[in-house]
Amino acid sequence: MTQDVADMNFEQALRALEDIVHKLESGEAPLYESIALYERGNALRALCQQRLDTAKARIEAIALGPDGSPTGTAPFDAG
Secondary structure, rough: OOOOHEEEEEEEEHHHHHHHHHHHHHHHHHHHHHHHHHHHHHHHHHHHHHHHHHHHHOOEEEEEEOOOOEEEEEEOOOO
């Protein structure tokens, strides 16, 4: 049975997405199944991106003062 995408954690979704990519790249699935796999893969990709965006928003960097001592935190900037 296929697990509902919304119930997956990031790692489960990423593994499922990797499996789908492998199946699509190998050409082992017929067209109708490939379309369904693509749609599920797109939902998994969106879930992974949402989870990454949420994690990024929660990360804070320690801000240092001129003397090198911690002064607080600042939002993460991957810049």
